[in-house]
Amino acid sequence: MVGRKKRKPKTCDNGSHEDRISQLPDDLISHILTHLSTCDVVRTSLLSKRWINLWERVPDLDLDSHSFSSFDAFVSFTDMFFDKHKVSWIRKLRLSIRTHGVDDTSYLTPWIDAAITHNIQRLDVHFAYSFKDPVQIPLNLYTCATLVHLRLYGAFMVNAPEVVSLPCLKIMQLEYVKHLNETTLVKLISGSPVLEDLTVLKPATVLKVCSQTLKRVYINQPLQSGVVIDAPLLQFLMIKCCLTNNFKIINIGFTAKVDIDISLGTSYDLDRYGSSKKSMVCNFFASISRARCLAISYITVKVIKKIEPQLQFPYLSQLSASFSVFDLNVLPMILRSCPKLKSLILDLVDGEPKVVFSSVPPCLISSLKFVELKSPILGYEGEIELVRYFLKNSRVLDKLCLRFEKHNMKKAKYIILQELLAIPRCSSTCEVVFL
Template sequence: MDLDCHSFSSFDAFVSCTNMFFDKHKASWIRKLRLSIRTPVGVDDTTYLTPWIDSAITHNIQHLDVHFSCLYKGNDPEVVSLPCLKIMQLEYVKYPNEASFVKLISGSPVLEDLTVIRAPTNNSNVLIVCSQTLKRIYINQFIRFDEQNGVVIDAPLLEILMIKCYLTNNLKIINLGLTPKIDIDIPFITIDVLDTNDSSKRSVVHNFFASISRARCLAISHSTVTVIEKLEPQLQFSYLSQLSASFSMFDLKMLPRILRSYPKLKSLILELVDDRHRKNGEPTVMFSSVPPCLISSLKFVELKSPILGYEGEIELVRYFLKNSRVLEKLSLRFKNHNRKKSKHVILQELLAIPRCSSTCEVVF
């Protein structure tokens, strides 16, 4: 069931119609409920939510999606019970305090999929997710940076984690699944932390990445790549088989050091960020070492961003072809326009590069 307040002539009409629907269908099961509510300015009464929530529980709801709303503003309940709820999506939803969110999660004993996009004006500080059943978590915490904000996750069965947030003292992964898929995006403010002499902050950053070191698949943003490169001592992601990463053209020199953290890497997907407009000229790309994964495990490399013909791109392709001993497939893309060189010239350069692996196929 999908109920959107914007589809009604007035907010009162929305509330009235929704009340009638729940009353009429009390005997039936509602398995999926999506509420899109924006309370009008000056309206603080949210008591209309109480019978809706009660009815949803009665109908054994399994999928709850609340968008642009506020959770019930009445007395903070001692017990929240959503016994059949498997999927919960909370987008720009305010909750009164940390305890209320903890009760919401603990009152969902079969919850498997959780999405939380925090409202910029959310007054609560730390988002605590503690669940013995969660398999997928997506958290977008890009709100105003504050050392008091944070995320704490304890989910031993977790298979997929996607998190976008500032790295603060309260960002902690207590427990994850054995080999989860992880997608993280951390902004540049964390790099400033690593450039300071504050050992406690550097320890927080190191401990966070250590807590996800058992990941099987990892996707990292350009900013996160820079953070990992600065970690000392360098971490080892010994279980990682697939890496998807975004690199600035000017940061490609970091690549061998980054890849040293993934000794058993089998598949690498790279996206190059063309930020030459922010810096002077074209970067000179030189690779000084060959990490273990290129020698023993890396079989698939894909460049997601189109090849334009810059020397850094050609040098990157040359690096993989000349040094990857077990490489089976290198996938490249081209744009039909805005290239520095013609496609024919670029192909000639690439095909002339010697290959370390006799089984390597270059796919355009």
């Protein structure tokens, strides 16, 4: 408002500005401090007498050993935190341990013991470097009654005890965990009755994921070992692996979203192993045939091109696929397997595409309403032909989204744009959008 004077901050009798934050209750200040790094939280103790002990009530500890002057300073600081912590519970303990030449890990057990005593809810321990002796996780972690989120990176997981009880655990992330054997993983999953989210990266073991509560699973298994998944409530499955005969998806949710990046290993000798490879690939795709949303990598497309399995996705409504331009001829075959497809997102790699499509899959006639090309239009003839294919044959298409390369000259972009907009459209309601 014109003429309105700017309000000046209130001042105390001695002329200093009023400290309103210090007047807040301890619990509220502790909550505010959770948004700072742990080191900054401790530094607030220097502000005034009011703040000396407030850091001891903050329920989060997030430390990186690399940010300390020495590893001994890191250990001393963390010991002090647990010695002086006055809150009966700790919400989060996150430790990133990065050190060379220090192999003593005896500090870890009392820290995790103290966290469990303080009813830890989230534990995240990241070992960035290898140690001479494996960094073992304390056994009492397997029976932590309050843990909700567990992430271990680079740790050594000893054989699980007979009793594993994690009644509150909903999220479990095991990344590069050494000596994670099949029995230990089975016990961890079965001992987590409310587990919803599981991540397992690069284990050197057979994976058996059997759970009646899991909703999201991410597996990265590059080795040629087995994977078994039985999770009837699963909503999202992301898997990157080398397909083997020991790979089995027994049951996943009917509405699952599946993101796959599969290979056949280093050998593509299909003259010798063609029959078994094809059967294996066919069985895999049959096991995910009920998916509603599917994302496939260009490596997976190469597998499909090599094997030519009989694909059937009768319920699929959304497909996101990355294609090498040399494999684009597989696209009509994939589209024919999705009679109810509504949304298609394509990403092209490796240069200029070659488009010679003669058939029109049923989904283009009856269901496909949205198409997006994620890779930018560079002006290749094959790109124009691909756009033409969808515009001329998609009867119910509502929107086609395209992108331009940022470095395209305005004049060149205008010429390409005019050519694209001049293409006849089979659908009278189709809108071409340039992102």
